[in-house]
Every structure is written in structure tokens, then in C-alpha cells.
Amino acid sequence: MRHAAPRKEPGLMTSQPISVSDLREKARKRLPRFVFDYLDGGAGDETALSRSRQAFRETCLRPRVLINSATPASLSHRFLKRDWALPFGIAPVGLPGLVWPGADSAFAAAAEAAGAPFVTATPATAKLESMRKAAPSSAMFQLYVGASTEITEDLIARAEAAGYESLVVTADVARPGRRLRDLRNGFGLPLTYTPRLLADLVRHPVWSLATARSGMPLLANLADYARPGAGAETLAQLMSRQSSGRLDWQEFSRIRQRWSGALVLKGVLDPEDAMRARDAGADAVQISSHGGRQLDGAPAPLDALRKIRDIMPKDYPLALDGGVRTGEDILKALEAGADFVFLGRPFLYAIAALGPRGPGALFGMLAQELESAMAQTGRRSISEMRAG
Numbered sequence: 097m098r099h100a101a102p103r104k105e106p107g108l109m110t111s112q113p114i115s116v117s118d119l120r121e122k123a124r125k126r127l128p129r130f131v132f133d134y135l136d137g138g139a140g141d142e143t144a145l146s147r148s149r150q151a152f153r154e155t156c157l158r159p160r161v162l163i164n165s166a167t168p169a170s171l172s173h174r175f176l177k178r179d180w181a182l183p184f185g186i187a188p189v190g191l192p193g194l195v196w197p198g199a200d201s202a203f204a205a206a207a208e209a210a211g212a213p214f215v216t217a218t219p220a221t222a223k224l225e226s227m228r229k230a231a232p233s234s235a236m237f238q239l240y241v242g243a244s245t246e247i248t249e250d251l252i253a254r255a256e257a258a259g260y261e262s263l264v265v266t267a268d269v270a271r272p273g274r275r276l277r278d279l280r281n282g283f284g285l286p287l288t289y290t291p292r293l294l295a296d297l298v299r300h301p302v303w304s305l306a307t308a309r310s311g312m313p314l315l316a317n318l319a320d321y322a323r324p325g326a327g328a329e330t331l332a333q334l335m336s337r338q339s340s341g342r343l344d345w346q347e348f349s350r351i352r353q354r355w356s357g358a359l360v361l362k363g364v365l366d367p368e369d370a371m372r373a374r375d376a377g378a379d380a381v382q383i384s385s386h387g388g389r390q391l392d393g394a395p396a397p398l399d400a401l402r403k404i405r406d407i408m409p410k411d412y413p414l415a416l417d418g419g420v421r422t423g424e425d426i427l428k429a430l431e432a433g434a435d436f437v438f439l440g441r442p443f444l445y446a447i448a449a450l451g452p453r454g455p456g457a458l459f460g461m462l463a464q465e466l467e468s469a470m471a472q473t474g475r476r477s478i479s480e481m482r483a484g
């Protein structure tokens with residue numbers, strides 16, 4: 097007897113992205129090569145980038161059964177002295193407006209609607225003041241401490257005046273990352289219109305037209321420090337001076353004294369550094385290898401998290417980013433001792449794939465995956481899990 101062909105579930109017949117890998121694939125098709133490589137690539141041979149993913153692949157969850165999961169698990173969680181609806185948020189990314197026009201605002205709106213944090217970066221393409229207005233309860237500001245003390249001080253003063261409650265100081269950019277894809281593509285600001293670049297633009301008309309309509313994005317937070325009318329090159333030079341290697345423990349302590357809100361040190365991978373950050377007054381440490389974009393020999397953040405959690409007081413808040421692509425990955429990070437999780441590239445893939453509705457759709461997709469993973473492992477709430 098012949099078996100009937102399996103009936104297709106209607107939901108599976110859609111070409112709509114249903115995973116971060118789908119979003120990445122769609123983004124790859126819609127973006128010019130140099131833009132996709134800018135957001136997707138890492139430093140050197142991209143070993144740190146693949147290692148951060150590998151650590152999640154090699155980690156198993158621990159399913160527990162017969163725990164009544166008829167009602168949805170609670171995803172809300174406390175981090176930096178406030179409650180969030182979700183235990184994950186949007187990591188700071190530079191030049192989001194290059195990936196898709198209006199990305200900064202779309203991130204702010206999606207995070208605000210989801211009740212999750214959105215960290216706007218020093219090299220964002222919208223001003224920190226407008227991001228705070230767009231996401232009054234969600235926005236945090238990421239600070240690069242550069243060669244110029246005046247610029248650092250002014251950025252802190254602006255963040256304070258705009259009402260930011262949390263400042264995220266990035267520690268892992270002592271030098272600019274050596275990203276071979278960008279170097280091979282000749283990517284830099286301003287763009288050099290070579291025949292290859294022009295062909296790339298013609299092959300991706302949706303991005304090219306949208307970008308032509310809204311104009312080439314600028315490093316909006318730094319525009320005030322360049323001479324009036326300064327072009328992209330001067331702004332990019334200003335930006336690269338922000339990764340001067342000048343940030344040290346003394347400067348971090350000075351920032352701690354200066355900033356009365358919550359202070360996070362991002363880019364920590366070593367247990368001794370984590371302890372020292374806590375002693376220097378950091379309210380949380382963010383374990384991160386900058387998405388594998390800085391040091392190709394960096395350890396996987398998930399592995400570093402386990403070592404750091406082991407030596408830190410149980411109630412000291414640790415955040416993690418790097419290689420998180422699914423709700424199950426978020427649960428793995430929480431199980432390994434993270435209090436909060438951030439994602440960078442997935443939100444950029446989402447906006448490139450789906451436009452302004454992308455980031456909100458990704459929040460929904462990840463929340464659903466996380467809830468399902470919690471139900472299948474017998475976890476009822478994040479707080480109960482973190483309490484052990």
C-alpha cells in the first residue's frame with residue numbers, strides 16, 4: 097500500500113522568514129555586498145565569530161518533564177534596577193542607517209513597544225537626544241572613550257541632559273578591528289564610487305533607491321564636533337580617534353565618579369577584569385567579544401561567561417552578547433549565568449530583510465522561541481531560574 101504524501105502545514109508554505117538564518121539570507125540578497133559584509137563580517141579569519149556560535153551549538157539544555165506549562169512562562173526580568181518585559185535587547189551597533197535608512201528609529205520603536213532595552217551607539221546614525229525621545233523607557237547610551245577628553249565629557253553631559261539612566265562603556269576597541277571583508281571591499285567613508293561599487297548598487301536597487309531618497313547616513317552624534325559642513329571623511333576620522341586605546345582603569349573610575357546613573361562595562365572576557373570592574377563601581381559587566389569584530393583570538397563569550405559567573409557574587413549582574421541567534425540560545429546564556437542577553441547582527445538582518453517592521457517581528461519571534469524552550473525545560477520564569 098502506498099503512503100499518502102505528507103500534508104503540508106499551511107504555516108510552512110510561506111516564504112516569510114521564520115528564523116534568524118532566514119532573515120540573514122534575505123538581508124544578504126537585499127543588501128549591496130559591501131553593506132552586508134560590513135554588518136556580517138568579523139576580524140581576521142573570523143575565528144572568534146564562528147567560535148561564539150560554536151559555543152552555543154555545543155551546549156545542550158536540560159529538559160525537565162511533568163512541570164505544568166499550561167500557562168505561558170514569564171519572560172519578564174529585572175536588570176539594572178528595573179523590570180523589563182523580556183530578558184534580551186538590542187546591542188549597540190555603529191552605522192545602522194547604512195544597513196537600512198531609518199534603522200535607528202525602527203530599533204527605538206521596536207524596543208519601546210517590546211519593553212526591552214535598546215542601546216544606541218556613539219557611532220549611531222541618529223542623535224542620542226532623538227533616540228532618547230523615541231524610546232524614553234528603553235534607550236541606553238553606549239560610549240566610546242576616545243582620544244579627546246572634551247568629546248568624551250560632552251557625550252556624557254549630553255546623555256545626562258537627555259535623561260539617559262544607563263551608560264554602557266565599551267572596553268574592547270583599543271585599536272580598530274582588522275576586518276578583512278571591509279578591507280577587500282575597499283569599504284570606508286566616504287564611499288569611493290569604483291565601477292565594482294556602482295555595479296553592486298545597480299544589482300540592489302531597493303537599498304540604493306531607499307538610500308538615495310534619505311541621503312547617505314552620517315555619524316550624527318559626532319557631527320557637532322567636526323567643523324561646520326564637514327563631510328563623511330572628517331567624521332570617520334573623528335570616529336577612528338574614538339578607538340585610541342586611551343581608556344584605562346583610572347579613566348573608568350573617573351567616569352564612574354562623573355556618571356550617577358547605572359554604568360555597564362562592555363567587552364569584558366576575563367574573570368579578573370570582571371571582578372576589577374565591579375570593584376571600580378560598574379553596576380554590571382557585559383561579556384562580549386564585540387561580535388568577533390575586534391580580536392580574532394578572543395574566546396567565545398558563552399565560555400567566558402561560565403568562568404566569570406563562577407568567581408562573581410551570585411547577585412552581581414552579568415550581561416552577554418555574541419552569537420545569540422535563537423530563543424534557545426537566550427535560554428542557554430541565562431542557564432550559564434547571564435542576567436541579560438543582547439543581540440547585534442540579528443536586528444540588522446531583520447531591518448534589512450523586512451524594513452521597519454523587522455525589529456518588532458524579531459522581538460516576537462525570539463520571545464516565542466524562548467517561551468517554548470522554557471516550557472520544554474520546565475522553566476516557569478527567568479527570576480526563578482536565576483534564583484537557582
Ligand SMILES: Cc1cc2nc3c(=O)[nH]c(=O)nc-3n(C[C@H](O)[C@H](O)[C@H](O)COP(=O)(O)O)c2cc1C
Pocket residue numbers: 134135136187188189190191217218219238266362384385386387388389417418419420438439440441442
Ligand atoms: C555592524 C556592527 C557594528 C557594531 N558597532 C558597535 C559599536 O559601535 N559599539 C559597540 O559597543 N559595539 C558594537 N558592535 C558590537 C555589538 O554591540 C555586539 O557586541 C555584537 O554585535 C554581538 O554579537 P552578535 O552580532 O553575534 O549578536 C557592533 C556590531 C556590529 C555587527
